[in-house]
Amino acid sequence: MLTVEKRSRQIVGKVAAQAAARPLLPSGLWFHDDVRNNFYYASYLHAAASDPDIRVRFDREQAKETAAAVLGRVLELQDRREGSETYGHWPLGLGDEPEAAEPNPLPVELMGSLMLYFFERCGESLPRELREAFETALKAVYDSRFYDRPLREYGHHEAKYTAAKLLFGQFYGDAELLEDGRRSLKAMLKRLNERGMHEYGSQPWFWHWVQAFTCARLLLDDADIAEDLNRMLDYLWSQRSLHYIGGAWAGPHARGLTADAPKDRNVAFDYLQFGDFRLPPELVRAEYAGFLYYEAPEEIRIAAMDRLVPVEVKKKILKPREDGTDRELHSYTYLTDAYAAGGMWERSEEFDNEQHRWDVTLPLSYELGSAANQAYFIHPGQGYAEGDLRHESPYAKILPDRGAILALYPVPEGEDPTIVGVLPKGEWIREERALFGQAGGAYLAVYLRHAYEAEEAEDRVNVRSAGPLGAVVIEAASLEEAESLDADDLEGFADLMRDRAPVFAEDGRSVRYRSLHSRRLELSLGDNGEAEARIDGKDAEFGDYVL
Incomplete structure (x- = not known):
């Protein structure tokens, strides 16, 4: 490496x-x-x-x-x-x-703080006129007081304000501003330790947290502040490690850009930290990753990269409401060295309707090239455009469990019930209502309640399935897992999975499936339209989900 x-x-x-x-x-x-x-x-x-x-x-x-x-x-x-x-x-x-x-x-x-970093590191090598222009611009940033905001949402905006207080407070010898930044940093740390992060899995926002506080850590010389910045960055990288799989970011996302789905392309920060996958030919949204490095503790880096023993990550998200109360969300992700699967149990209205609810994620380290490394389906919602599967409707109920995900789409009458999905490139066996494929080091079985159309694109397989009350079941297995069940190749895997096809209820209100882990999974719609999920005959509960 x-x-x-x-x-x-x-x-x-x-x-x-x-x-x-x-x-x-x-x-x-x-x-x-x-x-x-x-x-x-x-x-x-x-x-x-x-x-x-x-x-x-x-x-x-x-x-x-x-x-x-x-x-x-x-x-x-x-x-x-x-x-x-x-x-x-x-x-x-x-x-x-x-x-x-x-x-x-x-x-x-963010750019204000990064400009200060660039000026501190490279100012002497710039032409005199440009150095003076930077001095003028930075003074205007400092005088703007853009960072002079109270802590309310404890999100990425406040993270950047806090770092700016520290950076500009030190740079301009403003002891009062520096102290304000110190207080803000301690308050944000306390909040994260007590309540966790509510901006779950959002690469655009998460990397702004990382850049802002790494920038401050590299430039500040106050020992007490540096210690708190270490704590903050260790926390951030520990959260990142929970959903890391070979350069990819598994699990649900509060928001995502086209660089995040269905192909993980926002990879520069992960590459610098972990380096266990090949850097792609072109970098997207690298921002300041090449300049800002903070080494995460060894145990965090090892935990992120060692997926030989599968792990379940169960996170409780406290999502603030406008009235000051919280809504509890529950994120489930199952990670192995060959794939990850999971999602957010609850639908949440997120920024620009960009909640990425669930998927199966393949690691970039399996050399998928430019092809998509995620498999998932949505019912299109507000903001949806052909080929852009980041905006889904509220009509989805899911049950994630280990390598399997069950999904129902109870779209009301009068609306187009068609669901659309994406699968990674690979070798696929297509049947009337199922697809069996191999991509990278994983097999995938995809079952649909209705017939489908699949179109091979340059970087993905696009799937469309029409019909009322659509439903999907996906299960992933590593090559080793399949081999332990006497499936030595894709044809053998397809034979194995044909006999395990889920049972979709005739009225479309439930689906039952016995997973490769011999777990009896059932997802149904109650009389009130809410989802009822059972695993091995017991109601799915969230008692062991942690902040």
């Missing part, structure tokens, strides 16, 4: 190459969709061009000039209008005319 230093240089070199190969727009920027990407790419290009240990295929001096020019353009877009409510902020989406884009409160939250 490569050292962390070499992995860091790999990430820096790869993103820099992407930047060097990307033509600049007439505005002098690479991106108009998100101003932050210009700052990230320029940072990587400057770092790679300045590091003789990173092999590059572009002219180093020209690359430094390009990076400096883009950084200068980004800094120019900051709101410097005296008295403006968005003083010190940047636009987010730049549109056709970046100079006319309205400032947005989001970019400065």
Whole structure:
């Protein structure tokens, strides 16, 4: 395995190459969709061009000039209008005319702290005019007081505010601000230890937690604060390790971007920490992963990478409501070295209707290439678009247990009941209402209540099944598990699973299935429309789910 230093240089070199190969727009920027990407790419290009240990295929001096020019353009877009409510902020989406884009409160939250990190680490190597531009921009960020917010939701926004208080408090010798950051950090730690994280499995938000606090840890020199930052980062990486499988993020997600499903592509942070899978040809949403490294404790890294003994992760999520009360959610994930399976028992209305409810996840370490590594179905809901399976309706009831997941879709009459799904590329045997496949080191059995259509795409198999009250059962097994049941190849696995087909009730209100673990699973709809789940004849209970 490569050292962390070499992995860091790999990430820096790869993103820099992407930047060097990307033509600049007439505005002098690479991106108009998100101003932050210009700052990230320029940072990587400057770092790679300045590091003789990173092999590059572009002219180093020209690359430094390009990076400096883009950084200068980004800094120019900051709101410097005296008295403006968005003083010190940047636009987010730049549109056709970046100079006319309205400032947005989001970019400065993380980019402000990362700019301070870049200036501290690389400032001396920048042209004098650019150094002065950074000094002006950072002072405007500090004066904006964007971070001066009370702790309310204890989520990713407050994490970034807290880190900014610490960073700018130290940088500008503001003892009062530094102390405010210290108090906020202790309060957030206390909250996490008592209640856990309610932003479950959200890579975009989770990595903002990691970046903000890693940035603070690397720059701050106060021993007491550093100790609390160590505690915070150890907590974050311990949570990450619970759902880690060969570069992938198994289990349910509060939100996800197209880089998160049905293919885990937001992998730079995991690669730097664990390094147990191959870095993909192109990095997506690397943000500042190549610059910010905090080594998680050895036991956390070992636990994440050692899945020879399967584990069940049962998490209780306290989801705050607007009225100040909590809703209890229950996340279940079963992880082996060949696959993971699980989901959130309860439907939850999340940001942009992006709750990723359940799936079977395959590790990226099995060299699936660019193909999807997740298998799941949804009934399309608000925000759904063809090919984008991140937005589902509330009409799903599930029962996850070890390698199996049962799902019912009681779509009301009058609405299109069609369910859509995705399966990883591999070798598939297709039958009228079932598919049996091998992808990576796992077999998958997929049973549907109604007939289906399956279309082979470049990176996945798309499945569509129409009919009222649809239902799906999926079970995964490793090659070794199947071999122990005398299934030596895919055909043998299909023979084994044909005899175990689930029983879908004629009225579509229940399904029964005996899993490969000899567990009798039953999912049904009660008279009130709520799900009733039983395992081996007993009601599924959440007594052993932990925060």
